[in-house]
Amino acid sequence: MLKIPAVFATAGLALSAATALPVSAATGERVKVTGEVIDSWCYITEIMFPEGSAHHQCAVWCAAGGIPVGILGDDGTVYMVLKMGDDATSVANPAVLEIQSHRVKVDGALYKRDGINYLVVDRVLTDEGIVKVNHEEWGVQPFGK
Amino acid sequence: MKRISSATALIAGLLAATPAWAAEEWGLPEEEVARFEAKVVDVLCELTGDCPTDCGGGKRQLGLVTDAGALVLPVKNFTAFTGAAAELIDFCGKRVVADGLFTTNRGTKIFALQFVKEAPDGKWQRANRFLPKWAEANGFQAGGPESKQWFRNDPQVKAVIGRDGVLGLGTEADKDYLEKQ
Numbered sequence: 587m588l589k590i591p592a593v594f595a596t597a598g599l600a601l602s603a604a605t606a607l608p609v610s611a612a613t614g615e616r617v618k619v620t621g622e623v624i625d626s627w628c629y630i631t632e633i634m635f636p637e638g639s640a641h642h643q644c645a646v647w648c649a650a651g652g653i654p655v656g657i658l659g660d661d662g663t664v665y666m667v668l669k670m671g672d673d674a675t676s677v678a679n680p681a682v683l684e685i686q687s688h689r690v691k692v693d694g695a696l697y698k699r700d701g702i703n704y705l706v707v708d709r710v711l712t713d714e715g716i717v718k719v720n721h722e723e724w725g726v727q728p729f730g731k
Numbered sequence: 732m733k734r735i736s737s738a739t740a741l742i743a744g745l746l747a748a749t750p751a752w753a754a755e756e757w758g759l760p761e762e763e764v765a766r767f768e769a770k771v772v773d774v775l776c777e778l779t780g781d782c783p784t785d786c787g788g789g790k791r792q793l794g795l796v797t798d799a800g801a802l803v804l805p806v807k808n809f810t811a812f813t814g815a816a817a818e819l820i821d822f823c824g825k826r827v828v829a830d831g832l833f834t835t836n837r838g839t840k841i842f843a844l845q846f847v848k849e850a851p852d853g854k855w856q857r858a859n860r861f862l863p864k865w866a867e868a869n870g871f872q873a874g875g876p877e878s879k880q881w882f883r884n885d886p887q888v889k890a891v892i893g894r895d896g897v898l899g900l901g902t903e904a905d906k907d908y909l910e911k912q
Contacts (some may be wrong), residue, residue: 612778612780613779613842626806626839626841627806627807627814627841629837630760630834630836630837630839630841631759631760631765631834631836632760632836632837633759639898639899639900640898641893641902642895642898642900643892643897643898643899644812645889646884646888646892646899647812647882647888648812648813648814649883650812650882650887650888651810651812651813651814651861651881651882651885652813652814652815652816652817652861653806653807653812653813654792654804654806654814656905662837662838663838664803664837664838664839666792668774668775668778668791668792669775669781674781674787674791675787675790675791676774676775676790676791676792677787677789677790677791677814677816677817678790678887679790681888681890683887683891684891686758686899687801687899691887695779697778697779699778699802700801700802700803700840701838701839701840702802702804702839702840702841703839704774704778706775706778706779714853715899716867716899716900720909721762721897721898722908726897726898728909729845729908730896730912731912
């Protein structure tokens with residue numbers, strides 16, 4: 587059993603030196619991100635096919651269950667969504683459930699910490715709905731209905 | 732039609748898990764069993780300075796800051812389709828011992844919390860407290876059939892799936908698809 591993975595320990599040592607100022611002082615990098623709203627757990631672990639109409643129901647379940655919702659950027663980068671507009675909740679956020687699996691373009695602030703990209707979304711600029719219609723190929727994940 | 736069987740196996744394991752006070756291996760990508768002490772923090776607060784006194788009352792993602800200063804993101808707990816905020820909110824601002832699995836894939840390293848206790852000598856809790864909290868909030872019995880299938884009985888889920896369908900493409904699309912199965 588590991589006490590703590592080396593990558594975190596190394597990053598932590600660097601951070602402890604670099605963040606003498608509170609991390610809360612950070613303002614984040616202004617970004618616009620375009621991609622699919624995803625269930626981060628299923629996407630990162632690949633325990634099932636995790637995108638589009640095939641995975642929509644599961645993505646809604648996981649968002650309602652409090653698993654962090656992400657945005658899979660067009661370049662393959664995963665962003666963890668911490669806030670959506672004026673609503674600072676990120677556990678079962680109703681507005682996020684409404685756009686689960688949709689292709690969106692958002693404007694917000696990006697915070698990178700210990701290998702994870704965190705996104706504070708100010709606005710959803712565009713919402714194309716679900717564009718990956720892939721249930722014929724993949725079925726309904728994970729139970730088939 | 733393509734299928735991935737590991738998902739069903741893992742979910743079945745979560746639904747039928749038996750008590751033990753050490754992390755189970757789940758066969759995740761680059762999986763690492765880990766037990767470490769850390770402080771429970773509100774991730775949004777940690778990064779931006781937007782800090783309610785109660786860590787968001789369970790409605791924000793919670794993180795674990797290690798003694799080395801690293802921010803670990805617990806994404807999963809020990810219940811099917813649920814995250815870790817419900818498991819950690821009672822430890823807001825406190826030090827805990829976290830036990831579970833790191834997994835690294837697709838450029839991101841996350842943590843699945845399986846057990847937690849207040850550091851250093853608290854009582855171990857399996858990270859499955861979502862269900863009793865969900866049951867109480869929704870007027871069901873913990874351990875009852877509605878709770879075991881919480882994801883099919885949650886009011887928010889039922890509203891979204893009832894309107895948009897399982898596929899998210901409308902109920903007619905569901906009907907067309909399911910008739911072909």
